[in-house]
Each structure stands twice: as C-alpha cells, then as structure tokens.
Amino acid sequence: MDFEKELIEKQTLVNMVLERIIDKNAPQKIIESMNYSLLAGGKRIRPILSISICEALGGKIDDILEFACAIELIHTYSLIHDDLPAMDDDDLRRGRPTNHRVYGEAISILAGDGLLNYAFEIMLDIAVKKNKISYVKAAYTIAKASGITGMVGGQVIDIESEGKSIDLDTLYEMHRKKTGALITASCLCGCIIAEREDMYNTVLQYGKDLGIAFQIVDDILDYEGDIKKLGKNTGADKQKNKSTFVSILGIEESKKIAKEYSMKATESAKIIDNSGFLLNLTDYLLHRES
Ligand code: GRG
Numbered sequence: 001m002d003f004e005k006e007l008i009e010k011q012t013l014v015n016m017v018l019e020r021i022i023d024k025n026a027p028q029k030i031i032e033s034m035n036y037s038l039l040a041g042g043k044r045i046r047p048i049l050s051i052s053i054c055e056a057l058g059g060k061i062d063d064i065l066e067f068a069c070a071i072e073l074i075h076t077y078s079l080i081h082d083d084l085p086a087m088d089d090d091d092l093r094r095g096r097p098t099n100h101r102v103y104g105e106a107i108s109i110l111a112g113d114g115l116l117n118y119a120f121e122i123m124l125d126i127a128v129k130k131n132k133i134s135y136v137k138a139a140y141t142i143a144k145a146s147g148i149t150g151m152v153g154g155q156v157i158d159i160e161s162e163g164k165s166i167d168l169d170t171l172y173e174m175h176r177k178k179t180g181a182l183i184t185a186s187c188l189c190g191c192i193i194a195e196r197e198d199m200y201n202t203v204l205q206y207g208k209d210l211g212i213a214f215q216i217v218d219d220i221l222d223y224e225g226d227i228k229k230l231g232k233n234t235g236a237d238k239q240k241n242k243s244t245f246v247s248i249l250g251i252e253e254s255k256k257i258a259k260e261y262s263m264k265a266t267e268s269a270k271i272i273d274n275s276g277f278l279l280n281l282t283d284y285l286l287h288r289e290s
Pocket of ligand 1: 041042043044045075077078079081082094151152155178179215218290
C-alpha cells in the first residue's frame with residue numbers, strides 16, 4: 001500500500017480510539033480539558049510506532065491498538081505540562097491556544113496528571129484482562145521511560161540548563177531522556193507485545209537512533225520551521241536562551257547529523273519490517289514540516 005495512505009489510515013484508527021478513550025464518569029471539566037489537548041491533532045507517532053512494529057513482528061493490531069493509544073495520553077500530558085508558565089510558558093500548541101490559556105493553570109495541571117494516570121489505568125487493565133506478563137513488561141517499559149530516569153529526568157536537565165551553555169554530551173543526554181526515551185519505549189512495546197524477544201536489541205537501537213534524529217529535526221524546525229504548519233511558536237529555544245543542536249552545531253551540521261541518525265535507524269527498520277512502512281516512516285520523520 002502507498003505509504004501516505006497507510007499512515008493516514010493508522011492515524012485515523014488511533015484518533016477513533018482516542019475519541020472514546022477518556023472515562024465519561026469523571027467531572028465534565030477535566031474530561032473537556034483532557035480531550036481539548038488530546039483531540040487537537042498531532043502526528044500520533046508514538047502509537048503508530050508501537051502498532052507498526054508489533055504488526056511487522058507478527059503481532060495483531062487488536063493486540064496493541066488500545067495499549068498504544070494510552071502512550072499518546074502520556075505524550076499529551078507532557079506537552080500540557082511543558083507549556084505551563086512554570087515550564088516553557090507557551091501559548092500555542094497543536095495549532096490551538098495551550099491548555100492552561102483555555103482552562104487555567106490548575107485544571108491544566110490536573111488534566112496532565114489525569115492523562116498520565118489514566119494511561120496506566122488503561123495499560124494495566126489490559127494486562128489484567130489478557131493475563132499476560134508481556135503487557136506488564138510493556139507497561140513497566142513505558143513507566144520507566146516516562147519517569148525520573150527518562151522523560152521527567154530529561155525535563156529536569158532542560159530546566160536546569162536554561163540560560164547556560166551546555167556541552168554536546170549533556171545535550172544528547174537531555175534529549176535521549178526527554179524525547180528519546182518515550183519514542184524508544186513505544187517501539188519496544190511493539191516488540192514486547194508481539195513476544196519477539198529475539199528482536200529486542202534491534203528495536204532498541206532503532207528507537208534510540210530515531211529518537212535523536214527526531215529531536216534534532218525538532219530543533220531545526222524551531223529554528224526555521226513555519227508556525228502555521230508546526231501549530232506552535234518558533235524561535236522559542238533562542239528566546240529562552242536554550243542550548244540546542246542548532247545553537248551548538250549550527251544549522252547545516254545539525255541537518256547532517258539528523259540525516260546520519262535517520263540513516264542508522266533506517267538500517268534497523270529494514271531488519272524489523274520487510275513491508276517498507278517503518279523505513280518510509282523513518283524517512284517521513286526526517287523530512288517532516290510539523
Ligand atoms: C513535562 C515531564 C514533562 C516533560 C515534558 C516531551 C516534553 C517533556 C516536552 C515537549 C517539548 C518538546 C517540544 C520536545 C521536543 C520533542 C517533542 C516531544 C516534540 C513534540 O512531539 P511531536 O512532534 O508532537 O510528536 P505532536 O503534536 O505531533 O504529537
């Protein structure tokens with residue numbers, strides 16, 4: 001199948017699940033605020049990575065679809081909290097005013113907390129119902145990647161580095177944790193749920209290389225991207241005096257390194273998935289404009 005058609009099909013499937021995922025028994029305001037950010041668009045890369053890797057390794061889409069969508073809840077929580085005044089203080093995300101601009105800080109903090117917690121309710125509910133250790137392992141992988149040695153830890157390094165110039169090693173460490181950890185964990189869930197332990201290291205390497213390429217592209221887009229296509233403000237890194245791949249290495253070198261990591265990821269993608277989808281997805285993420 002044509003790559004773009006398959007990508008849209010997968011995004012549509014994820015969106016259909018996300019539209020009905022939040023428990024209707026919660027207070028109306030928190031449901032509204034969670035759905036405001038969750039259903040505002042987004043590329044749905046993390047669930048799509050889980051799904052496509054699971055399928056490529058012999059698993060069925062029904063084995064992973066809902067679990068994969070729960071990862072998007074965690075990603076959305078991180079965006080809501082990252083935009084808060086105490087963090088990046090942004091007012092545009094996914095083409096809309098940020099969550100706290102619409103619902104106020106208190107509800108927005110709770111919406112993030114709600115999304116994070118609800119993601120684990122979903123994952124653990126699936127693990128209990130399926131009664132399979134692979135789902136417990138996958139949930140643990142996501143918990144660890146989201147936590148203090150993963151995304152939260154990366155965010156701490158980011159906050160502590162603001163206004164300072166950091167070296168390249170610290171920048172890599174920050175991004176491996178802040179952005180790379182959840183991307184890698186999303187890939188690993190596909191492998192774990194498909195019960196293909198033999199492919200674990202290849203998938204791990206794929207996720208790590210893709211995560212770095214993804215973040216360098218994010219820095220490049222912040223430097224020279226189009227606000228309308230991105231759905232968020234550009235130039236924020238420079239304005240906040242943040243060290244980025246672009247500020248440390250320059251734009252041309254950043255593009256070169258992003259391509260190198262993406263090519264490395266492509267080599268693993270060919271081993272993981274012989275349908276070509278993962279390879280095309282890797283290339284799409286390198287050339288994305290949003
Ligand atoms: C608040 C604990 C906590 C962590 C925040 C992920 C993160 C850490 C902050 C987001 C800030 C940011 C722009 C990070 C760079 C990479 C990134 C995660 C970009 C956004 O992800 P996409 O491109 O977004 O997948 P969409 O909207 O397509 O889902």
